[in-house]
Amino acid sequence: MSTNRQIKITVTPHYLQEQSEPENNQYIFAYTVHMENQGNTAAQLLTRHWIITDSEGKTEEVRGPGVVGEHPHLKPGESFEYTSGAILQTPVGSMMGSYQMRDENGDLFDAVIPAFTLSAQVVFH
DSSP states (O other): OEEOTTEEEEEEEEEOGGGOBGGGTBEEEEEEEEEEEOSSSOEEEEEEEEEEEETTOOEEEEEEESBTTBOOEEOTTOEEEEEEEEEESSSEEEEEEEEEEEETTSOEEEEEEEEEEEEOSOOOO
16 A cells, blocks of 8 residues: 555644633644645545644544545536534644545545644734
8 A cells, every 4th residue: 555646634623712711621622634736647635644643642543434424526626615624622732644535446545634733823924
């Protein structure tokens, strides 16, 4: 099994302050995933695997079929975007993972989701 096959994945996280309850150690985040097939072969997303880690080192793994109830099929040049969420017990954490994909020849490969930070803290530059 190879990796990526030119499936570009970018993730944009957002802290949902209005839904979070810091006093109860509940920090809620939304994240938008954009995936684009930059290769020459069509591919379909089969499953997802996320590794969610909070700032105390607590790790949760999430595996399941598709994303938001869908199994997007991306032809070369096509993209797909969805938004989902995560709940942490700390104000900072990270996520990373992979999507198992199948190309039009039936070959399986993993599209890697680069690590990104979830942060409820305001950063001043």
